[in-house]
Amino acid sequence: MELTVVALLIMVIATMWSAIERKVDKLNRRTAQLTRKVDLILEHLGIEEPQPDLAPVRALVVEGKKIHAVKAYREITGADLKEAKEAVDRMG
Structure with missing residues (x-):
C-alpha cells in the first residue's frame, strides 16, 4: 500500500x-x-546602451572589500549574484 502511494506521488511530481x-x-x-527584437529596434534607431560606471566597484575591489564590490556591482548593473561575483573576480 505505502509503496503504491509513493510510486503515485513520484509519478505526479x-x-x-x-x-x-x-x-x-x-x-x-x-x-x-523579445530581446532580439529590442536589439534590432535599438540598432535601427542608432541607440546604444550606455555602459555603467563601474569605478565605485573597482575602488572597492582595490580596497579589498570584495563583498561590498559584489553588492555595488549588482546595484549598478542589475546582475544576479553569480554574475556579479564572477565580474568582481575578473576585476581583482
Missing part, C-alpha cells in the same frame, strides 16, 4: 516537473525573441 520545464523553456524562447 515527475509529471508536474515536466510541465514546469516545458513552460520555462517556452518563456526562455519568448524572452530570447
